Amino acid sequence: MSKNLLTKLQYSAPPESQLIERANYEVIREIQSLGLRRLVKHCWEHVPFYRNRWEKIGLHPDDIRGIEDIGKLPVTNKSEIEKDLKENPPFGTFQGDLPACRIQSSTGTTGMPKPFFQSKHDWDVIGNLWARRLNAQGVTAGDRVQVSLTYALFIPGFTSTEGIMKLGAMVVPVGSGAVTNTERQITLARDWGATCWVMTPSFALHLADVAEKMGYDLKKDFQVKRLIHTGEPLPPAMRERIEERWGLPAYDNWGSVETGAPTFECELKNGVHINEDAYYFEVIDPETGDRLPDGKEGLLTVTTLYKESAPLVRYNIGDFTTIIPEPCSCGRTFRRMASVRSRVDDMVKVRGSAIYPQSVEPVVRKYKELGSEYRLVVDYVNNRDIIKLQAEIVQDCSVDELQEKILNDVNKVLGVKCNGVELLPFGTLAQEASAAGRIKFRRLLDLRKK
Incomplete structure (x- = not known):
């Protein structure tokens, strides 16, 4: 060639x-x-x-x-x-000083949203690169692809849609759960026969929680063949949980509003290829x-x-x-x-040690009694830093016994002593995120005065 x-x-x-x-x-x-x-x-x-x-x-x-x-x-x-x-x-x-056709911005999870211009050329290229992603992950012109990403300043909802259309597939642009509620999204995916679903990894687990609460069998009641993820990290424990619950392959795509669509996972799922x-x-x-x-x-x-x-x-x-x-x-x-593995922006110092919320991900995914959402909460009480894990319960269990098991596991991976585990009713954390209009779920809440 x-x-x-x-x-x-x-x-x-x-x-x-x-x-x-x-x-x-x-x-x-x-x-x-x-x-x-x-x-x-x-x-x-x-x-x-x-x-x-x-x-x-x-x-x-x-x-x-x-x-x-x-x-x-x-x-x-x-x-x-x-x-x-x-x-x-x-x-x-x-x-730069060239004409731009649109502005997209960061979500502002680690600071004020930062605007990034896109020229017509830029936008066309990003759409092509999204088409590469989808093609590598098995999407064809015959697919009906439901997109559960927000259509706002957050970029991948729009750019994934461009890529889907470039492949000749059909887009079902339901948007985030704040626009089309989770129950409605599940009903549409089933009734309209979505064959592929694009979403953040955490939303895939949240959808699984809600669908099962609605009485659906994730492995029998849908025509979905693959799950395509972006917008958040997809650690191994999280991917394993998603694939186990849905009985489907879950693909990772790293990118950001600044970069566009720089990487894609192939069918082997052993690292993301760089365009x-x-x-x-x-x-x-x-x-x-x-x-x-x-x-x-x-x-x-x-x-x-x-x-x-x-x-x-x-x-x-x-x-x-x-x-x-x-x-x-x-x-x-x-x-x-x-x-x-981790992000500099996600790191927080607690009692002089660097803490990354992702470190507790394997612990949360280990317990089937827990739902998809969790977060670490840091506060300053009685002249000392305290840190606790919040998670949601989706199955009946002995709460005290489960809290003790989780606390022991968290203390093995966190790097500092965790002061407690708070188990919340299902939907508590997801509802809080939805009420705040957030696109990505925040895994860390720092309540200390700056």
């Missing part, structure tokens, strides 16, 4: 994208080099945020000749984007900022080679992960990224 043809197939949707997904890796590197030179030139001419930073360190676009020079470019941190927004309201200078014609992923040392070799865990930085509006150049996304060095046996040559 010639390099010229593959270059023309850059950012394409299936079936054409299948050629570039399996291209010789040296050709992929050449395509990335071309993309990086184009991106740096674009940022120099149209994005003051980057030009100003690069001029201060004496960097010129001519210094970047290929992807091997990407380390000459400084890492961009979220704090710098936030500073730019504050100093140049309302949108900052990192968006390397459109992105360049690096892992850096969190202390020194030095680039780490594949196989070493560190902080993920992302460069969006295709973006016109709000491009990212070595953007520290704040996720701890690893680039998998071995090739995938599915035949794709795109490198893979391991599941995100």
